[in-house]
Amino acid sequence: MFREWLNNLRLRLRALAKRRQLRRDLEEEVAFHLAAREMRNREAGMDEEEARYSARRDFGNVTLAKERSFEMWTFSLLENFYQDLRHALRVLRNKPAFAAVAVLTLAVGIGANSAVFSVVNTVLLKALPYPHEQRLVMIWETKAREGHDHNVVSPANFLYWKEHNTVFEQMAAFFDDTSTLTGEGEPEEIPSQGVSTNLFSLLGISPILGRDFSDDEGQRGRNHEVLLSYGLWYRRFGGDRDVVGKTIRLDAESYLVVGVMPPGVTLFASQGSLTGKPAQLWWPYGWKADDRTPRGRWMSAIGRLKTGVSVTQAQTEMNGLVASFTKTYPDFESGWGVNAVPVHEDQTSVIRPTLVVLLGAVGFVLLITCANISNLLLSRASSREREIAVRGALGASWWRILQQSLTESLLLAFFGGTLGILTARWALSAVVLLVPKTLHMNSNALDWRMVAFAAGISVLTGLVFGLAPALQAARTDSYEALREAGRSETELRGHRVRNVFAVAQISMSLVLLAGGGLLLESFVKLSSVDPGFNPRNLLTFRVTLPSVKYSKPNEYISFFQQLLDQLRTLPGVRAATIDNSFPLTGMTPGTDFDIAGKPAPSPGQERVTEVRLIGSDYFRTMGIPLLRGRTFSDREESVQSHVVIISESLARQYFPGEDPLGQRVRIYMKDQNDFCEIIGVVGDVKRQGLDTVAQGASYWPHAELPFSSMMLAVRTDGDPLAKLAAIRGIVQRMDPDLPLSDIATMDQAVADSVARQHFSAVLVAIFAGIALFLAAIGIYGVVAHAVSLRTREFGIRMALGAERGDVWSLVVRQGMLLGGVGVTFGVIGAWLLTPLIRGLLFGVGTHDPGTIAGVAAFLMVVVLAACWIPAHRATHVDPIVALRYE
Amino acid sequence: MKEKRESPGDLLQGTLDLLILKALARGPMHGYGVAEWIHQTSEDVLKVEEGALYPALHRLELRGLLSAEWGASDNNRRAKFYSLTAAGRKQLAQETEFWRRMSGAVARILQTA
Numbered sequence: 001m002f003r004e005w006l007n008n009l010r011l012r013l014r015a016l017a018k019r020r021q022l023r024r025d026l027e028e029e030v031a032f033h034l035a036a037r038e039m040r041n042r043e044a045g046m047d048e049e050e051a052r053y054s055a056r057r058d059f060g061n062v063t064l065a066k067e068r069s070f071e072m073w074t075f076s077l078l079e080n081f082y083q084d085l086r087h088a089l090r091v092l093r094n095k096p097a098f099a100a101v102a103v104l105t106l107a108v109g110i111g112a113n114s115a116v117f118s119v120v121n122t123v124l125l126k127a128l129p130y131p132h133e134q135r136l137v138m139i140w141e142t143k144a145r146e147g148h149d150h151n152v153v154s155p156a157n158f159l160y161w162k163e164h165n166t167v168f169e170q171m172a173a174f175f176d177d178t179s180t181l182t183g184e185g186e187p188e189e190i191p192s193q194g195v196s197t198n199l200f201s202l203l204g205i206s207p208i209l210g211r212d213f214s215d216d217e218g219q220r221g222r223n224h225e226v227l228l229s230y231g232l233w234y235r236r237f238g239g240d241r242d243v244v245g246k247t248i249r250l251d252a253e254s255y256l257v258v259g260v261m262p263p264g265v266t267l268f269a270s271q272g273s274l275t276g277k278p279a280q281l282w283w284p285y286g287w288k289a290d291d292r293t294p295r296g297r298w299m300s301a302i303g304r305l306k307t308g309v310s311v312t313q314a315q316t317e318m319n320g321l322v323a324s325f326t327k328t329y330p331d332f333e334s335g336w337g338v339n340a341v342p343v344h345e346d347q348t349s350v351i352r353p354t355l356v357v358l359l360g361a362v363g364f365v366l367l368i369t370c371a372n373i374s375n376l377l378l379s380r381a382s383s384r385e386r387e388i389a390v391r392g393a394l395g396a397s398w399w400r401i402l403q404q405s406l407t408e409s410l411l412l413a414f415f416g417g418t419l420g421i422l423t424a425r426w427a428l429s430a431v432v433l434l435v436p437k438t439l440h441m442n443s444n445a446l447d448w449r450m451v452a453f454a455a456g457i458s459v460l461t462g463l464v465f466g467l468a469p470a471l472q473a474a475r476t477d478s479y480e481a482l483r484e485a486g487r488s489e490t491e492l493r494g495h496r497v498r499n500v501f502a503v504a505q506i507s508m509s510l511v512l513l514a515g516g517g518l519l520l521e522s523f524v525k526l527s528s529v530d531p532g533f534n535p536r537n538l539l540t541f542r543v544t545l546p547s548v549k550y551s552k553p554n555e556y557i558s559f560f561q562q563l564l565d566q567l568r569t570l571p572g573v574r575a576a577t578i579d580n581s582f583p584l585t586g587m588t589p590g591t592d593f594d595i596a597g598k599p600a601p602s603p604g605q606e607r608v609t610e611v612r613l614i615g616s617d618y619f620r621t622m623g624i625p626l627l628r629g630r631t632f633s634d635r636e637e638s639v640q641s642h643v644v645i646i647s648e649s650l651a652r653q654y655f656p657g658e659d660p661l662g663q664r665v666r667i668y669m670k671d672q673n674d675f676c677e678i679i680g681v682v683g684d685v686k687r688q689g690l691d692t693v694a695q696g697a698s699y700w701p702h703a704e705l706p707f708s709s710m711m712l713a714v715r716t717d718g719d720p721l722a723k724l725a726a727i728r729g730i731v732q733r734m735d736p737d738l739p740l741s742d743i744a745t746m747d748q749a750v751a752d753s754v755a756r757q758h759f760s761a762v763l764v765a766i767f768a769g770i771a772l773f774l775a776a777i778g779i780y781g782v783v784a785h786a787v788s789l790r791t792r793e794f795g796i797r798m799a800l801g802a803e804r805g806d807v808w809s810l811v812v813r814q815g816m817l818l819g820g821v822g823v824t825f826g827v828i829g830a831w832l833l834t835p836l837i838r839g840l841l842f843g844v845g846t847h848d849p850g851t852i853a854g855v856a857a858f859l860m861v862v863v864l865a866a867c868w869i870p871a872h873r874a875t876h877v878d879p880i881v882a883l884r885y886e
Numbered sequence: 887m888k889e890k891r892e893s894p895g896d897l898l899q900g901t902l903d904l905l906i907l908k909a910l911a912r913g914p915m916h917g918y919g920v921a922e923w924i925h926q927t928s929e930d931v932l933k934v935e936e937g938a939l940y941p942a943l944h945r946l947e948l949r950g951l952l953s954a955e956w957g958a959s960d961n962n963r964r965a966k967f968y969s970l971t972a973a974g975r976k977q978l979a980q981e982t983e984f985w986r987r988m989s990g991a992v993a994r995i996l997q998t999a
Contacts, residue, residue, distance in 0.1 A: 004949055004950055007950045008948050011947075011948055025966065028966075029940070029966045032966075033916075033918045033936065040922075058935075060937035065940050065941065069941045069944040
């Protein structure tokens, strides 16, 4: 069988080179046959003419026999395709305007889809670089009462779980920190991670240089080793292979570089991050004996499931462990639970709904694109009906006509797709600027997946938009089409299909407009939320004092006070202060507290407060209003005085109907916790995000609990970044080894905090805009086509005395009818679909009648505008010309 | 639109192939000769539309069952002569055997009243 096929192929390939001879031979062979038969006939007594005709009759269709025989020697499928392709190219070249519109429309549709796909692929689909990724599970504590389901873990819990669980092969802990690198080059604060020594072996990653941490390096005092990230190694150490075994200075201490990790392996859990930044170096956490005593929660935990154990099983077991831990430590653990989340899901959980919505929206754009081009092709097909009818009459089968029509569509799709990939690349550069920074998506490079995706959807769209026109062409009735001069049945049928497409376009645009409208409204509402402080012209940065150089709390206090004093003397600086962490940037410490004279709450019902450590002039600098009482005195700023200022919501929650001023609270934040007197109440600040509810907060002067790492806030006249150089100069004069890190403006931080909402609102609005534009073109095309079909009718009407207004309204009524049907379906569609974006909305209902009514009315106006030109043309039909039409 | 007509008259394509192979078993022959032979041997019972012979000849040539070369005819005209290849002979034997069994079976069935 195979040999026969091979032989066949060989013969046909040989024939390929001698086409002309093949034809000649065939001619001769058939001519010989006819001549021989003719001679026999004459011998049988026929006259010359009869002999020839008889021979022909016996032979049958001469051309067909020759063609059939010839086809045997050719690659008919391929050759037909090649012919079709050449024909399609010719057709497109003859109608450059049509081709340009179709290709550009497609490029927009395919480009937008490929760009969104690229984001989804990078963020959602790409596997994490860890072997056994499917078995990696993040473990969070939960506190249902406060709605926390991704809370960091206490070391005591972690150690208990690690030792008692039976579902994990290994468990590891890590937490984000910062380390100040000094020595060669400028001092720099580098995001780092303290890790249990088994983290990387759990992830299944080995260093590309040097070695991993060893188990005994996890003991306190022995943990002065460090692993470098690939990026840091390259950037700070020039990719020097000899760096392994060298000592570097971190936080003014010596650390031995034991290895360099491969690129892109950082395990970053944004919900548990204290710094909000992926680590660039790792050091082993040295466990302490009293880590087993349940106290604060600050670690992230990850486990690798044993083979065959499901996440659900792990969750069940962890629930049991938490229950038994709660029995031993009811004060600490009551009200807490546990949440096991596969690592991939954990990393994408926040952005996933946004991306899914974007994917849906951009898919709609592609459907509208298809409908649009289908309509373009259909209107062209009806003007090419004659051509197709002639081809049919000359013997082209319906299958050949279908093939040819589809080839044209696929060729358009090919050009559209090619241009679409370029569009996608360009669009992606724009999208990357919009993508929330937390996604760490920096690359706008074309990867093969995106190109493959674009190619795939190009073919698919080519088939989808080509199908209706191809079927219509193939069904063309040659006889009818050639006979009739005017409107034919086919043409009317095509028109019905086009109406359906126009209606579908309008419906889908309305859904997109409604979605875009709701998202934009949410974004505007969110942006206008009062964060509780004034973010304008506020520069923030962090200064961390290394513990080797600054060991006493008094040194911290005086350092920051001196720094503030100097900053305030800078021209253009209005105010300056410090805080342990600023709103909207990273996590903030929170803890339990007691109120003097009130019974302790039952376990699980603890009073909770955020704890802020602030410098002088804080509330004025930040623009937070003092509602009652007073702010800290100079003495209270410098010496521990056990006074506290609380936020409005804390006062409302825990001192309902009483005066909080003068009451005393004990906040469990230190080793030794004294009662502090409440001296003031200030306005709430939305720390976790503009869309969250402000949590109760307590403010201590820095002197009450001196931290060595503080954020500074400087309020300036005009652009705060313009003052950066002067500010840096002041810090470096005080200590040349101190880096400024996390430099940002509060305006930027506010913008970043709503970046996700901004991202989805802007993209969906753009998609809706494209959809609207295409739908307008669609309805214009349909109405204009209808007008051209009815030119003669309009002429007659006007000849019989119809007013221009009558004809005008006839046309517009038709367009508005289509628009009305489309809008009706669109409203139903929006009603059904907008609940899907509930999670992305803020301050606006999913069925916001105002928005839906607004976009519906807007769409009708657009439809009216699209009908205007064809209607105008219809009213200017000259009856004489019209009657001569065709 | 056009109907497809692959098979000549009422003849199945396979049957036509068999007749061609059988005709050529007697020695090389041109297309006209094959047509004549079929007419004469079947005593005009099998009506072959002669034009349909040529696609079949070319198909068999491509399948390697026939080989072809140009030569001179009886009246010294250039003509294309087809002859059986080894594969063609084998195919003919197989087909003949198949037909013999087939027609025998059909005949037996028709005889049982």
